[in-house]
Amino acid sequence: MKILLLEDDLILSAELCKFLESNHFVCDKVYDGDSFLRKIQGNTYDFYLLDINVPKINGLDVCQTIRSFDKTTPIIIISAYGDISDKKDAFSRLADDYLVKPFQFEELLLRMNSLLRRKLPSENSDQDLIVIDDLMINKTEQKVFRAGQEIALTLKEFQLLTYLAEAQGRTVSKQQITENVWEHHFNTNTNTVEVYINFLRKKIDKDFKVKLIHTRSGFGYYLNHV
Template structure:
């Protein structure tokens, strides 16, 4: 899941990003409202927006309003040191989904994010057809794959293998499981077909990136996760 974070406190921004990435979110951080709007226009849609109010150039509340002019569904959480009822009314009046007063526990933020994403997924069944792992996006409905915003062309079998690894959500899957679910029949597990296709994927998915996503657990199988 991709989160776009607007926070001008460099220390808090870095700590939030590290915490969320450790919980398997991909985070893009910006430090002023103008950069946020630019990022919003230039890159793929995000799954959630996390906005501080008092940031340079364009305030978080104005950013929230601009988001809602085009996007009525993606969850927005406001984070602010100003916790007066008037501040909350202003945020909810601009159709923010939640408001969290600083300082807050990161675990509470995680609970609120999970709740909003679960609610959004229930309201939008197609959301389940998009899987995100770090900067990798797998659109199962359209059978398209993007990494760092760039589309990667895969064969049908390569796409099926990648989607199966992604569906495992970081768990290791064996060659036997892959052959039964991707090839849909049992063939000789001594064959190197699985290894061949894993190598195909690594060349397309990982070769040009420092962060590798496809891993081997020796003696057990393969898994998909940021290293």
């Protein structure tokens, strides 16, 4: 998931990109509006973050230019301007959200993930998309995303993850998993389920602070953000 950041404060720009990259985004940064518009001519991005008060071409004009040819890529304005008139101007140019400086990076991440979740359902029916925290499962295309990053799974890993997600936080036993994911009975003393749960944990949880796949000792497994 690639982001282009327009921010002329060099320290904030560097810190914000570092934070986003630690959350598995790719972040490019530019310091003036002219450079931003030239950058998007030869590159494709999934998200735009725009400061308003930047050199050459301000962020609001950049936003309006983007929307003249791109109606769907999410745009968040990040600005020290907090007056309602500034926010009205940004939204009139079709920005998706507005965050006043100083802000917590975690709040920005929450808003970004919210916009990304809204974007996916527009392309798929609700029953084909499962969203738990920052995990998104697209059942139609058999794709999985965590914090906007696509995660490659084998077919059986995808089926197991989907089964856990569709349980909506309830604990499912090894026997239930074998009957519903493998669709046959085998000796539940074997470690097949544990092996595949471990595969999923390495791909879904290992690189993320919040763990989603949990064990309830003596009962089974569940998927939740707590």
